[in-house]
Amino acid sequence: MDGERGEMAVRAARRDDSDLVADILAEAFADDPVMNWTFGGARPFRTVFHELARGVYLKNGFGHLAGDGSGAWAATLWLPLGVEIRLPVMNEARIAASAFAHHGLASIRRAMKTAAVLAQHHPMAPHYYLFAVGVRKGAQGKGLGGRLIREGLARADAEGAPAYLENSNPKNTPLYERLGFRPTAPLPLPDGAPPLLGMLRPAGASAR
Incomplete structure (x- = not known):
C-alpha cells in the first residue's frame, strides 16, 4: 500500500489479496450480529471471507483496499x-468444513437458511452489489468505510446503475443512508435471528 504512515491511499484489490481482505473483514465483522448468529461465533469468519473473496468477488467482481505505510485497514467486495453470486463447490465445502469444525452442524444449517433468504430477496433488476465493507477496529470512525464505498458507487453511477446491500448491523444504517441507500424491507431470517435489512441506492442518488 502506497503512502506514508497515517496517509491513507486507496487501490483496487487483486485476487491474490484474498488473504488480506479476509483478515480485514474477519476483524471488522467479529461483533456483527447476523454473522455471529449465522455461524455461532466468529472463528470461521476468516475462512468464510477468504473463500468468498477468492471464489466469487475478486474473481468475478472487484474490491478496494485502503491503507497507509503500516498496512491495509479497510476493504470492500462488490459484484x-x-x-x-456463484460460489464454486470447493470454496463452499471449505466454508462448511470450517463452520462445522468450530460450531457444529447447526451453524451450517443456519448458514444455508441465511443464504436462501438472501438469494430469495435479492433484487431482480440489474444492479451493483456491495457484499461487504469492513474496517479494522483500530481505524474505525475515520471515514474509511464511506471512502471505499464511494469508489464502488462511482462505477455504478458511471453505468447509470442502482446499488444494493444487506445491512447486518443497525449501527451502520446512518452511513449507508448518507451515501444514498434507502431501506427496502427487513429480510425474514428465522425466529431468534437479529434484524437484517435490504437497502437500495437508486442510480445516481446523491450522497449527503
Whole structure:
C-alpha cells in the first residue's frame, strides 16, 4: 500500500489479496450480529471471507483496499452488473468444513437458511452489489468505510446503475443512508435471528 504512515491511499484489490481482505473483514465483522448468529461465533469468519473473496468477488467482481505505510485497514467486495453470486463447490465445502469444525452442524444449517433468504430477496433488476465493507477496529470512525464505498458507487453511477446491500448491523444504517441507500424491507431470517435489512441506492442518488 502506497503512502506514508497515517496517509491513507486507496487501490483496487487483486485476487491474490484474498488473504488480506479476509483478515480485514474477519476483524471488522467479529461483533456483527447476523454473522455471529449465522455461524455461532466468529472463528470461521476468516475462512468464510477468504473463500468468498477468492471464489466469487475478486474473481468475478472487484474490491478496494485502503491503507497507509503500516498496512491495509479497510476493504470492500462488490459484484458489478450482470454477475451472479456463484460460489464454486470447493470454496463452499471449505466454508462448511470450517463452520462445522468450530460450531457444529447447526451453524451450517443456519448458514444455508441465511443464504436462501438472501438469494430469495435479492433484487431482480440489474444492479451493483456491495457484499461487504469492513474496517479494522483500530481505524474505525475515520471515514474509511464511506471512502471505499464511494469508489464502488462511482462505477455504478458511471453505468447509470442502482446499488444494493444487506445491512447486518443497525449501527451502520446512518452511513449507508448518507451515501444514498434507502431501506427496502427487513429480510425474514428465522425466529431468534437479529434484524437484517435490504437497502437500495437508486442510480445516481446523491450522497449527503
